[in-house]
Amino acid sequence: xTLLPVQADLCWFCRQSDPAWRYxxxxxxxxxxxxxxxxxxxxxxxxxxxPACEFCRMLFDAKDYETxxxxxxxxxxxxxxxxxxxxTGLQVAERFQTLGARxxxxxxxxxxxxxxxxxx
Ligand SMILES: [Zn+2]
Numbered sequence: 001x002t003l004l005p006v007q008a009d010l011c012w013f014c015r016q017s018d019p020a021w022r023y024x025x026x027x028x029x030x031x032x033x034x035x036x037x038x039x040x041x042x043x044x045x046x047x048x049x050x051p052a053c054e055f056c057r058m059l060f061d062a063k064d065y066e067t068x069x070x071x072x073x074x075x076x077x078x079x080x081x082x083x084x085x086x087x088t089g090l091q092v093a094e095r096f097q098t099l100g101a102r103x104x105x106x107x108x109x110x111x112x113x114x115x116x117x118x119x120x
Contacts, residue, residue, distance in 0.1 A: 008047065012095070013056035013068055014075040021057040022049040022110050025102040050099050057107050069096065 011019040025048055052060065059068040073092050077083055 008049075008051060010051065011053035011056055012050055012099075013052060013060070013072045015079060016053040016056075016075075019051040019053045019056075020110055021052045021054065021107040023052060023060075023099065023107050024048065024104040025050055025099075026104045050102075051110070052107060061107070065096070069093070072096075 009019075010017055027048070056068060056071065059065075059071070069092060072095075073085075073089055076088055076092065077085060
């Protein structure tokens with residue numbers, strides 16, 4: 001099974017680069033003990049933010065989860081056409097549940113890049 005990739009500089013719904021918004025997330029509860037005894041956060045979804053592009057934020061805030069889900073699934077499948085659509089649909093749904101479970105307030109604008117650096 002190929003896991004969904006998670007990159008901080010992409011919208012986690014539709015993979016658009018340079019997302020303008022981010023949703024604050026509750027801290028992750030699940031901790032994993034690795035072989036050497038150190039505790040690590042379970043997976044990349046342990047991030048404190050959920051990045052979202054303008055359009056996905058609009059859909060999410062309008063609670064249009066069906067359109068958002070279709071948009072997210074289409075984005076994954078068109079980027080990786082070798083994926084199994086059913087399995088990928090489950091993974092996208094699971095990811096949405098992660099956001100639902102850890103949602104911690106409305107979206108905030110991602111701070112602009114500093115020192116005149118261009119992004120992307
Ligand atoms: Zn998006």
